[in-house]
Amino acid sequence: MTLTPSLATSLRTHLAGSLRVADAGSRVTLGGWVHRSRNLGGIVFLDLRDRGGLVQVSFGTDWASAEVIAAAAAVGVESVVLVEGTVVERSAETKNAEMGTGEVELRATSLKVLSPAVTPAIPVARGKGEKLPAEELRLRHRYLDLRRPELQAALVLRHRLLQVTRRYLSERGYLELETPILTKPTPEGARDYLVPSRVHPGEFYALPQSPQIYKQLFMVCGFDRYFQIARCFRDEDLRADRQPEFTQIDIEASFIGQEDILALAEGLIGALWKEGGYDAPEHFERMTYADAMERYGSDRPDLRYGLEIRDHSALFRPLEFGITQSALAAGGRVRGIVVPGAASWSRKQVDELEALAKGAGAGGLLRLKRVDGKLDGPIAKFFTPEAEAALALEEGALALFVAAADHVSNPALDRVRQECAQRLGLVREGDRRFLIVYDFPMFDRDPVTGALGAVHHPFTSPKAEDMAAYPDEPHRWRATAYDVVLNGLELGGGSIRTHDAAVQSRMFELLGIGDVAEQERRFGFLLEGLRAGAPPHGGIAFGFDRITMLLSGATSLRDVIAFPKTTAARALFEGAPTLVPAEDLKELHIRPEAG
RNA sequence: GGGGGCGUAGCUCAGCUUGGUUAGAGCACUCGACUGUCACUCGAGAGGUCGCGGGUUCGAGCCCCGUCGCUCCCGCCA
Numbered sequence: 001m002t003l004t005p006s007l008a009t010s011l012r013t014h015l016a017g018s019l020r021v022a023d024a025g026s027r028v029t030l031g032g033w034v035h036r037s038r039n040l041g042g043i044v045f046l047d048l049r050d051r052g053g054l055v056q057v058s059f060g061t062d063w064a065s066a067e068v069i070a071a072a073a074a075v076g077v078e079s080v081v082l083v084e085g086t087v088v089e090r091s092a093e094t095k096n097a098e099m100g101t102g103e104v105e106l107r108a109t110s111l112k113v114l115s116p117a118v119t120p121a122i123p124v125a126r127g128k129g130e131k132l133p134a135e136e137l138r139l140r141h142r143y144l145d146l147r148r149p150e151l152q153a154a155l156v157l158r159h160r161l162l163q164v165t166r167r168y169l170s171e172r173g174y175l176e177l178e179t180p181i182l183t184k185p186t187p188e189g190a191r192d193y194l195v196p197s198r199v200h201p202g203e204f205y206a207l208p209q210s211p212q213i214y215k216q217l218f219m220v221c222g223f224d225r226y227f228q229i230a231r232c233f234r235d236e237d238l239r240a241d242r243q244p245e246f247t248q249i250d251i252e253a254s255f256i257g258q259e260d261i262l263a264l265a266e267g268l269i270g271a272l273w274k275e276g277g278y279d280a281p282e283h284f285e286r287m288t289y290a291d292a293m294e295r296y297g298s299d300r301p302d303l304r305y306g307l308e309i310r311d312h313s314a315l316f317r318p319l320e321f322g323i324t325q326s327a328l329a330a331g332g333r334v335r336g337i338v339v340p341g342a343a344s345w346s347r348k349q350v351d352e353l354e355a356l357a358k359g360a361g362a363g364g365l366l367r368l369k370r371v372d373g374k375l376d377g378p379i380a381k382f383f384t385p386e387a388e389a390a391l392a393l394e395e396g397a398l399a400l401f402v403a404a405a406d407h408v409s410n411p412a413l414d415r416v417r418q419e420c421a422q423r424l425g426l427v428r429e430g431d432r433r434f435l436i437v438y439d440f441p442m443f444d445r446d447p448v449t450g451a452l453g454a455v456h457h458p459f460t461s462p463k464a465e466d467m468a469a470y471p472d473e474p475h476r477w478r479a480t481a482y483d484v485v486l487n488g489l490e491l492g493g494g495s496i497r498t499h500d501a502a503v504q505s506r507m508f509e510l511l512g513i514g515d516v517a518e519q520e521r522r523f524g525f526l527l528e529g530l531r532a533g534a535p536p537h538g539g540i541a542f543g544f545d546r547i548t549m550l551l552s553g554a555t556s557l558r559d560v561i562a563f564p565k566t567t568a569a570r571a572l573f574e575g576a577p578t579l580v581p582a583e584d585l586k587e588l589h590i591r592p593e594a595g
Numbered sequence: 596g597g598g599g600g601c602g603u604a605g606c607u608c609a610g611c612u613u614g615g616u617u618a619g620a621g622c623a624c625u626c627g628a629c630u631g632u633c634a635c636u637c638g639a640g641a642g643g644u645c646g647c648g649g650g651u652u653c654g655a656g657c658c659c660c661g662u663c664g665c666u667c668c669c670g671c672c673a
Contacts, residue, residue: 042630056633077623094631102633119624123606127622127634131607136665189673209673236672237596359669457673511673567666 007052011082017053019101023087030055030106031082031114033147034075036125044072047125048083048106051152055101057083063107071111078117078124078144084110120144135558135566142563142573154552154560157276161548162229164275165249168268174225174251179214181207181231187522188458190234193244201589207233207245210541213526215252216459216497219537220529225253229544238567240556241546245565249492249547252539258480258496261540262436265484269434269491269542276551284434284484292437293406297414299440302488303433305426307337307417312401315390321382323366327403335409336366336401339420343369343376343396349423350398353416357402362412366401370394418488435485439463440495442479443510451512456481458507459526460495461538474510480538491547494540501530 007015012031019028032050039045044059059072063085075081085108096102121140122133124147132138138145145151166176185192185206192206208214210232218226230250238244249268253260266284273280285303292301295308316324316334324334354365368377370393375383383391393399400416402409421427442462443452454460456479466477481495498504504527508519519527548560558564565571585592 036634038632038635040630040632040635041628043632044630045632045635047633058631060630062630091631094633096633099633119605121605123623125634126606130622130634133606134602134665136602137606139665186673190671212673234672237670239672240667242672454673460673566664568664570664572665 015052016048016050016055017100019055019087019104019106021089021103024089024104026087027084028087028106029082029084030057032080033117033124034077034079034081036077037072037075039073044069046072046075046081046083048081049124049147049149053100053149056096056099056105057085057108058105059108059111064109068109068111071113072108075111075113076117076119078120078147079113080115080117082112082114083108124148136572139558139564139566139572146562151559154548154554155562157552158548158560160275161272161544161551164271165227165229165268165544168271169227169251172225172264174227174253175223176228177218177223177226178228179208179211179230183208183214184525188454190236193233193235196588196590198588209234210248211250212457212459213523215250215539216526216534216537217529219252219254219497219499220532220534222254222535224255224535226539227251230541235569238565238569240558241549243545243557243561243564244569246557247544249542249544250539251494251541252537254535254537256496256536256538258438258482258538261494261496261538262438262482265436265492265494265540265542266434269484272547273432273551278432278551280432280434284436286436286438288439289437289441289478290439293410297410297412297417298488299437300483300485300488300490301414301435301437302418302421302427303435304428304431304487305421305424307339307420307426309335309337309413309417311335312391315387316401316403319382319384319387321379323364324401324403327405330405332403332405333409334366334401334403335406335413336399337413337417337420338393339398339400339424340394341396341424342398342420343371345398345423350400353400353419356415356419357400357412360412360415361408362402362404363408364402365412365416366403367398368393368401369398370396431487433487436482437485438482439478440481440483441475442466442477442481443475445475452510454507454511455479456493456495458511459497459504461498461503462507482540484540484542486550489546489550490543492540492542494538496536496538499530499534499536501527501534504530 012029014028014030016030016032030048030050032048035047035049035054037044037046042061046057047054048057059069061069083106085106087104088107090103090105122137122144124144170176182195182205185194185204186209190209192209195205195207197203197205211228211230215226228250230248231245232248233245235244251264266282270280270282289299292299297309311333312335313328313333317328327334350367357365366379368375368379370376373395375388375393391399402412440455442455442460444455445451446453452474460479460481462477462479470476479495481493483493484491498507505519508523513519513522545557545560549557552560554560563571563573
């Protein structure tokens with residue numbers, strides 16, 4: 001624990017985990033929890049645990065009274081004790097290389113049991129190879145689970161990442177400004193958590209899905225550079241990497257362009273990864289959205305392996321093959337990946353790939369391989385010598401194609417590509433490929449209704465050049481929006497915003513909120529602000545929980561959040577949500593449905 | 596909203612395939628022994644609403660239906 005202040009108090013002198021050979025001979029008092037105990041009759045060992053770690057405390061007849069030894073033998077694990085004694089270097093044969101404090105022990109002369117513990121519902125100390133208790137029990141007895149050194153380490157890392165964020169942004173002139181938790185329901189996006197108003201019957205606040213509009217208003221106010229470690233709330237179904245309440249590093253700045261924000265993002269992510277003990281490049285790779293979709297079928301491609309998607313439409317066009325002909329005739333393309341060495345995969349293994357492609361929406365997966373110099377597979381017979389030459393499939397390789405419109409083939413090939421990389425073991429441990437994807441489209445179309453939706457959000461600024469070039473074809477407009485991606489995972493994203501009230505109004509119109517009164521009712525406080533003189537501005541937001549999860553090596557968000565919710569959005573420890581007395585509801589003007 | 600997995604002692608699990616005396620193991624716990632252990636060891640003991648409800652059966656931890664909880668995934672998450 002270098003560079004930290006002394007954690008000595010009036011009750012204790014040291015942290016258990018901090019004792020080293022240099023402390024030998026020191027008289028110390030430690031406070032902590034009994035992690036484990038070993039009673040050998042004439043001598044008793046307790047492993048004492050505190051925030052700093054573990055140290056072995058020994059109670060022997062040569063230095064401790066019979067009463068103290070008896071008390072040590074009787075104390076239960078997880079009891080809180082105060083021990084006083086002398087730090088002693090252990091003899092060579094009794095040193096323990098697996099403990100940080102393994103070269104020393106505390107020869108205790110006194111033991112005070114400050115708080116005896118009942119037998120813990122779930123074990124804190126675990127044997128080697130012993131499994132964790134069921135997650136339900138870990139969450140229900142969170143006060144015990146959080147005593148585990150692994151979870152303590154994760155939350156300590158979380159603290160350090162928060163401090164790095166604050167320091168990095170503060171040093172660059174960013175102001176940490178707070179925004180309301182009780183805010184206005186948003187008509188777009190995720191479902192809101194609603195909070196009833198007592199003083200205004202039938203009216204509701206919402207918990208923020210993000211501080212988006214507030215941070216733009218800070219720009220309108222002239223604060224120029226803002227950040228917040230912001231708690232956000234979304235009432236949607238959960239996943240291992242999705243909690244109903246989560247934390248974003250939220251950033252906004254004025255008089256900036258895309259490059260300003262991206263440079264800041266690179267620097268901040270670099271600082272966070274460095275704090276986590278890893279390297280990050282000074283500058284990240286860049287790729288347009290169009291390029292990412294074309295080559296990887298994904299807007300957050302994993303660049304740790306190749307298997308890039310290529311367009312083989314020209315090659316297939318002359319072939320007399322019904323499936324590809326009809327896809328091409330319908331305006332689709334034939335795209336695919338080449339998997340080296342995969343010609344040896346069994347029919348069943350390739351069928352599994354096809355099942356993944358179908359699961360992602362494709363009608364099927366066309367397969368072709370080269371074995372002993374010859375093309376093989378159900379579609380080989382359609383190949384002309386010219387097509388075979390154009391494909392130039394190498395010996396032992398398997399080619400996999402999807403013949404469809406891009407919006408179908410992209411997710412299918414993305415899924416297949418990931419699985420092939422997995423099978424071939426192409427992901428090298430420790431490989432990190434940071435990537436910035438930019439030039440996202442402004443709108444996407446609902447496949448059913450055909451209505452336009454905002455890909456990022458409605459406050460994103462479309463590219464001026466695209467609006468000028470295709471004034472009547474908004475679906476062709478690109479947005480000044482960008483994502484930061486690592487190994488196929490989205491770390492964060494943002495955009496340059498619209499700072500012109502007229503353009504913003506047009507955006508709402510295109511998104512189906514044409515009625516001016518309706519716009520004012522929903523977004524009036526933003527539009528009003530934009531009309532009051534708004535600087536060009538933009539920003540970015542990072543998923544802080546996910547970043548902490550990646551840097552701590554955890555596999556679930558629940559392991560980097562002190563008191564998380566279950567996948568049913570329940571807090572098992574506190575017991576939320578819960579029924580409330582009828583009179584409370586009455587005061588809030590809420591009548592529950594019968595049943 | 597849909598699909599998969601799991602639910603047996605405080606904890607981790609076996610038993611379920613093929614229903615059949617009293618449901619087992621390891622750890623933890625209690626008692627006893629032990630002066631250098633570090634997942635101490637050894638002996639003894641206690642500990643069960645087999646998630647819950649219903650059904651089939653002479654008989655259900657095991658089969659069937661429902662339900663609850665946890666979890667993973669799809670939908671959803673601007």
